[in-house]
Amino acid sequence: MLANSSAHTVTPAIFPDMTFDTRVGLRAVTLLAQQPNILVAAPSKGWKNAADYVKAAKAEPGKLTYATAGTSSDTHMNAEKFRLAAQIGTVHVPYRGTPEALRDIMNGLTDICFCPIVAALPMIKEGRVVALANGSPRRSSVLPDLPTTVEQGFQGSGYIFWVGPFVPAGTPRLVIDRLNAEARKVLDSPEVRERLQALGAAHAALQSQV
Numbered sequence: 730m731l732a733n734s735s736a737h738t739v740t741p742a743i744f745p746d747m748t749f750d751t752r753v754g755l756r757a758v759t760l761l762a763q764q765p766n767i768l769v770a771a772p773s774k775g776w777k778n779a780a781d782y783v784k785a786a787k788a789e790p791g792k793l794t795y796a797t798a799g800t801s802s803d804t805h806m807n808a809e810k811f812r813l814a815a816q817i818g819t820v821h822v823p824y825r826g827t828p829e830a831l832r833d834i835m836n837g838l839t840d841i842c843f844c845p846i847v848a849a850l851p852m853i854k855e856g857r858v859v860a861l862a863n864g865s866p867r868r869s870s871v872l873p874d875l876p877t878t879v880e881q882g883f884q885g886s887g888y889i890f891w892v893g894p895f896v897p898a899g900t901p902r903l904v905i906d907r908l909n910a911e912a913r914k915v916l917d918s919p920e921v922r923e924r925l926q927a928l929g930a931a932h933a934a935l936q937s938q939v
Contacts, residue, residue, distance in 0.1 A: 765865035814886035846929035
């Protein structure tokens with residue numbers, strides 16, 4: 730089994746020379762959860778919301794930067810959708826992962842970053858970064874007062890980060906159905922629901938239609 734994220738859907742487009750076609754070779758078992766990316770910046774930047782960053786970016790085209798957890802990552806896709814919606818020219822700085830990206834955000838070496846709420850939340854609570862916007866189409870119950878980028882006027886900027894398991898395409902349908910049913914049982918347990926809520930993830934015990 731493969732645990733994958735929404736990056737699964739863009740991989741074939743980003744890497745067209747892959748010898749393995751994920752769209753043909755894999756089958757989804759179920760959707761486990763959805764989690765928003767949060768747009769953050771260092772307090773020293775002085776920005777309070779996404780519009781402040783966009784205003785600064787338009788004042789100095791090609792100067793401001795956005796960090797990601799790597800090319801084609803979910804954080805990259807979220808940042809690209811926002812950049813295109815805001816119509817700004819900013820510089821992509823890919824990192825090996827979210828921790829490395831957040832480190833340089835906090836140090837002010839890069840300007841903004843869309844990062845998973847589970848990674849951003851401790852930094853926000855400690856005042857080490859400022860939350861400018863929620864990158865998903867809907868607000869999070871963990872940060873209910875934080876508007877989305879769409880609510881802040883950037884239509885088409887919302888990105889949904891999801892996670893779920895996959896199996897090889899040749900896996901018998903009965904096996905996929907059994908895995909789906911067992912996963913839904915686990916997702917429906919109070920302990921898992923509580924844990925997902927603590928992580929800012931939306932419960933998604935949905936039956937696979939693949």
